[in-house]
Amino acid sequence: MIVSLVPLMPQVSGFDTSFSDKVCTEWFLYQHDTDIMEAWWKDTDGVLLSVDKYWDKVFQLKDAVGQPKYLHLSLIVKAVLSVSHGQADVERGSLSTSRCHLNK
Numbered sequence: 001m002i003v004s005l006v007p008l009m010p011q012v013s014g015f016d017t018s019f020s021d022k023v024c025t026e027w028f029l030y031q032h033d034t035d036i037m038e039a040w041w042k043d044t045d046g047v048l049l050s051v052d053k054y055w056d057k058v059f060q061l062k063d064a065v066g067q068p069k070y071l072h073l074s075l076i077v078k079a080v081l082s083v084s085h086g087q088a089d090v091e092r093g094s095l096s097t098s099r100c101h102l103n104k
Contacts, residue, residue, distance in 0.1 A: 002027045005076055012079045019072060026073040033069070035061055052081060 006013055006020040013019035030036075040057045041049055059074045068074065 002073070002076060005080065009076065009079050012075045022072040023076055026070045030058070030070060030073060033061070055081070 003020055003024045006023055036058060041054045043049060055074075055077050059068065059070055059077075061069045063069045
């Protein structure tokens with residue numbers, strides 16, 4: 001799943017042919033990581049917490065030698081989280097256009 005996003009983001013991978021393999025490996029490790037706690041995504045009442053705060057905690061995890069555990073995965077997740085989930089810019093532009101027409 002996550003690996004299918006890598007070819008769609010060459011600006012993230014830097015056209016590194018091994019980048020996809022690294023993301024796949026880190027994704028597998030992430031899925032089985034026992035250091036990730038439920039409290040990172042749910043509060044005590046079971047309410048889901050902010051997705052960006054969750055991933056921030058995940059990306060702070062270090063491996064045995066003190067390096068980031070999910071260096072390559074973090075690049076993909078951050079790129080995906082930065083994508084707009086709406087049409088706010090388009091809607092804002094059409095609103096401005098309609099205002100200009102009304103003011104004539």
